[in-house]
Amino acid sequence: MAHRKKNRNVGIIGIGQTKHSSHREDVNQPEMIHEAVSLALKDANLTMKDIDCVVHGNMELFEMIHQPDMWHTLGTGAFGKDTIRITTGGTVGATICCASDNLVASGMYDIVMAIGFEKQQEGHTTGGITNMADPLWFRKIQAGALTGSAAYDVQREIGVERANRASMTYRIIMDKHAGLNPNAHRSFGLDFSQIDDLIKSSPKLVGDLKLIEMCSQSDGACCVIFACEKKAKELSKNPVWVRDHITKHKEETFTIFGYDKKYPWLRTHKVAAEELFKRNDIKDPFNYFDVFEMYDPATWWAMDWIKDFFGLQGDEHIKLIENHEIMIGGTMPINLSGGVIGSNPIGATAMIRVAEAALQVRGNAGAHQNPTPVKHALASGFGGTMWTVLTMLEKELNW
Amino acid sequence: MGKRIAICGVAQIKNEPAYDHMRFQNMLLECLEPVMEQTKVTFDLDKGIRNIITCSDDVFDARTISDNGVTDVTGAHFRGEEKMAQESINGLGYAMASILSGHDDVILFMGHCKESQGESRRMATNLAYDPFYCRPLGMDFQNVDALQARAYMEKSGVTDNHLAKIVVRSRKNAKMNPYARENKLVDEKEVLNSPMYLDPLRELYVYPVTDWAYAMILCCEERAREFTKKPVWITGYGSCIDRYFLGDRDLSGNFSLKNAAQRAYEKAGIKDPKKDIQVFELSDHAAHQLPMWAEGVGIAEEGKGGKWIDEGGMDKYNVNLSGGQLNGNPLLLGGAARAIECYYQLSGQAGERQVKGAKKAVAQAATGGAGQHQAVLVMEA
Numbered sequence: 001m002a003h004r005k006k007n008r009n010v011g012i013i014g015i016g017q018t019k020h021s022s023h024r025e026d027v028n029q030p031e032m033i034h035e036a037v038s039l040a041l042k043d044a045n046l047t048m049k050d051i052d053c054v055v056h057g058n059m060e061l062f063e064m065i066h067q068p069d070m071w072h073t074l075g076t077g078a079f080g081k082d083t084i085r086i087t088t089g090g091t092v093g094a095t096i097c098c099a100s101d102n103l104v105a106s107g108m109y110d111i112v113m114a115i116g117f118e119k120q121q122e123g124h125t126t127g128g129i130t131n132m133a134d135p136l137w138f139r140k141i142q143a144g145a146l147t148g149s150a151a152y153d154v155q156r157e158i159g160v161e162r163a164n165r166a167s168m169t170y171r172i173i174m175d176k177h178a179g180l181n182p183n184a185h186r187s188f189g190l191d192f193s194q195i196d197d198l199i200k201s202s203p204k205l206v207g208d209l210k211l212i213e214m215c216s217q218s219d220g221a222c223c224v225i226f227a228c229e230k231k232a233k234e235l236s237k238n239p240v241w242v243r244d245h246i247t248k249h250k251e252e253t254f255t256i257f258g259y260d261k262k263y264p265w266l267r268t269h270k271v272a273a274e275e276l277f278k279r280n281d282i283k284d285p286f287n288y289f290d291v292f293e294m295y296d297p298a299t300w301w302a303m304d305w306i307k308d309f310f311g312l313q314g315d316e317h318i319k320l321i322e323n324h325e326i327m328i329g330g331t332m333p334i335n336l337s338g339g340v341i342g343s344n345p346i347g348a349t350a351m352i353r354v355a356e357a358a359l360q361v362r363g364n365a366g367a368h369q370n371p372t373p374v375k376h377a378l379a380s381g382f383g384g385t386m387w388t389v390l391t392m393l394e395k396e397l398n399w
Numbered sequence: 400m401g402k403r404i405a406i407c408g409v410a411q412i413k414n415e416p417a418y419d420h421m422r423f424q425n426m427l428l429e430c431l432e433p434v435m436e437q438t439k440v441t442f443d444l445d446k447g448i449r450n451i452i453t454c455s456d457d458v459f460d461a462r463t464i465s466d467n468g469v470t471d472v473t474g475a476h477f478r479g480e481e482k483m484a485q486e487s488i489n490g491l492g493y494a495m496a497s498i499l500s501g502h503d504d505v506i507l508f509m510g511h512c513k514e515s516q517g518e519s520r521r522m523a524t525n526l527a528y529d530p531f532y533c534r535p536l537g538m539d540f541q542n543v544d545a546l547q548a549r550a551y552m553e554k555s556g557v558t559d560n561h562l563a564k565i566v567v568r569s570r571k572n573a574k575m576n577p578y579a580r581e582n583k584l585v586d587e588k589e590v591l592n593s594p595m596y597l598d599p600l601r602e603l604y605v606y607p608v609t610d611w612a613y614a615m616i617l618c619c620e621e622r623a624r625e626f627t628k629k630p631v632w633i634t635g636y637g638s639c640i641d642r643y644f645l646g647d648r649d650l651s652g653n654f655s656l657k658n659a660a661q662r663a664y665e666k667a668g669i670k671d672p673k674k675d676i677q678v679f680e681l682s683d684h685a686a687h688q689l690p691m692w693a694e695g696v697g698i699a700e701e702g703k704g705g706k707w708i709d710e711g712g713m714d715k716y717n718v719n720l721s722g723g724q725l726n727g728n729p730l731l732l733g734g735a736a737r738a739i740e741c742y743y744q745l746s747g748q749a750g751e752r753q754v755k756g757a758k759k760a761v762a763q764a765a766t767g768g769a770g771q772h773q774a775v776l777v778m779e780a
Binding site: 054059064065070081095098104275383384 | 402444449450456457458461462463464466467468470471475476477478479480481482483484485489492493495496497498499500501502503504523524525526527528529530531619636637638639640641642643644654655658659662666766767768771772
């Protein structure tokens, strides 16, 4: 795939993640990472001796640790091993999955362990994100990840009342999914009967983006183990194959206000999905994929993006939400884990999308396992100024 | 012989104490345009650059997601971009993986660091230490290097006179390198009389604060000649990380470098680096690391660094003809600078410092205090 045929196939053979929460005061960073690493090794029935290379990623200024892989060696188990630290933005977790796929497929390493983490409690998340903006031009107008423009766009597209209700329906579906996932940070036990009440009572953050619609900041870590085809088949009964991945970044200016609809400023998701599906010869992605783990930083963006990922027309994406088709057991279950709105340790967040999609393909996600078989899964990452990483996972090696 | 990738073009700006008149975006643009011109590579989504690897650091740039500030000048708008958040040499190792995996054909690899911009490089690297035990002690990459210097000098018979010799030679070599930081030529007496910085390291024993940026075009073997007549090959890469707490490590030893070198040599089919390799570029953040890393990559005998210098080891093995890290590169980018010097040597573009008939070269770089993480690259003409 991609430019040339993949040098060799790569399978996911181990998955581990911590319980995500607002405060993990009982552990420090290496200890928290160690939990995820231990769980992934146990899941894969491996020890550190089997790992050839450790890949690490997060964002330094969230916790103000420079090159944290140095200290984290205590918890990653990387001592004596090849290690690489690669980062992007909120996408970083997905990026290190792509990197691990490349490292294994290249033939340079047989088994690679990828670790994403964040302990947001130890820093100032919104301060950290605001610090991303250019100090001369944009920093004074950036409010972290709080972006109300998507709410405005969707409201303008389908009307304020319908948009508000759809947004809250999406939120409640995520809450119901999070309730089934023991690792999820937030699940309030919300019900659809609360839609009108929540629209009125949830405080507004920016424009019509309300507190309940925004993702959290969490502490948590995720670890995924990748192996070459030969080792994956030897070591695992149910490896999940990484078919392809794509990254699309965008220049740093957001240009939200007054942008021209004809020019796809904020459409990296659409561009990435179209290119990825084209080169993998997937003509009808909506019917091809059985589940989708989407990086959904807020309900409004999530609603808008479903359309971009699957190339839907008109208000099809809104109807999917209104008809609960994105809910567990629906035609396109989205974020059975509860999504980013459920848990958001940023350096791990995009990796959790890949991990949760892989769990669904494996079929042993537990209470939040989709009831119908999952053969093809898609995971998305989002970060920076509208960056996209997409990963395609497969149950069978038959593409 | 294993698989390999090609370096098809390199551009850089001069290493300077401070690029006050340019933002880092501008520094990168000064590299991007010449490397595009050299290779005639395009940003065509089928045939050209579709993925970019960058190298920079959030703390040194004082920006979360530092690659966010360079997506436009590296051409990453609606393209792939991934940031190497370790020493830049690992970006070449990762590029090797991206290309050999089949995922990419052509990669643009760019890095920048304005080390002059921060209040202090020691303040920045102090943040690499855990906030509980090491950070409050004031540990940073430089005073940890000083602790290492004490331990290594004791073990290897390396004296202040040796270190002075290394510094004098580094600056002399750098005079032949048009991209090197312009430092005053010094004699051994001046070096030995320079103020004590971090005992036992004197001011001139340590690399000076430097700003720099570079761009490289990397490509798969099959297509290399579309972009250059004379590709230089990357044939081996290996890395290794040592323990975190200094008390858990042998500070005078080369555990991680030996492993990294062995892994790189194995991939490149190097049996005896002393015979097989003609050029060595080592990241000597402080002078004592030159003989120390020389032991690590296998051209000096273990614990005999002092004797190796006395016997002319540095010139015999063509070590750091560029001036080395010691003459001045940003901390984060020394490895790319080392690899670029190897590229010039292997493609016959090293001018006055050219090693005749150089066929194979080794670049080495370290991340973290006292070389906790080490990486080695083997390159071939």
